[in-house]
Amino acid sequence: xxxxxxxxxxxxxxxxxxxxxxxxxxxxxxxxxxxxxxxxxxxxxxxxxxxxxxxxxxxxxxxxxxxxxxxxxxxxxxxxxxxxxxxxxxxxxxxxxxxxxxxxxxxxxxxxxxxxx
Numbered sequence: 001x002x003x004x005x006x007x008x009x010x011x012x013x014x015x016x017x018x019x020x021x022x023x024x025x026x027x028x029x030x031x032x033x034x035x036x037x038x039x040x041x042x043x044x045x046x047x048x049x050x051x052x053x054x055x056x057x058x059x060x061x062x063x064x065x066x067x068x069x070x071x072x073x074x075x076x077x078x079x080x081x082x083x084x085x086x087x088x089x090x091x092x093x094x095x096x097x098x099x100x101x102x103x104x105x106x107x108x109x110x111x112x113x114x115x116x117x
Contacts, residue, residue: 032067044084
């Protein structure tokens with residue numbers, strides 16, 4: 001979770017984030033470098049519907065630590081509005097067949113494996 005008041009994931013907006021921490025991906029379970037996936041995408045935080053539905057702390061605190069392949073796959077499959085409104089929990093993401101199949105497939109690959117686009 002980001003420190004209070006940290007809107008840019010630990011880095012200033014004009015600089016790249018630090019190298020991802022290594023750990024276990026919360027989706028596929030592989031030991032990889034991790035990225036933070038905002039279950040409610042930050043670009044959606046200003047939308048009135050999202051502000052009414054989720055308090056600020058919840059909007060900013062709903063995060064998953066996921067490997068780069070899982071993170072990329074999520075964002076290739078769904079737009080940010082869909083992620084914010086329907087797929088804003090780990091369980092909801094894994095209930096989507098396209099995500100579940102990918103997670104099951106990538107879980108069998110060795111650490112460091114990167115799928116082709």
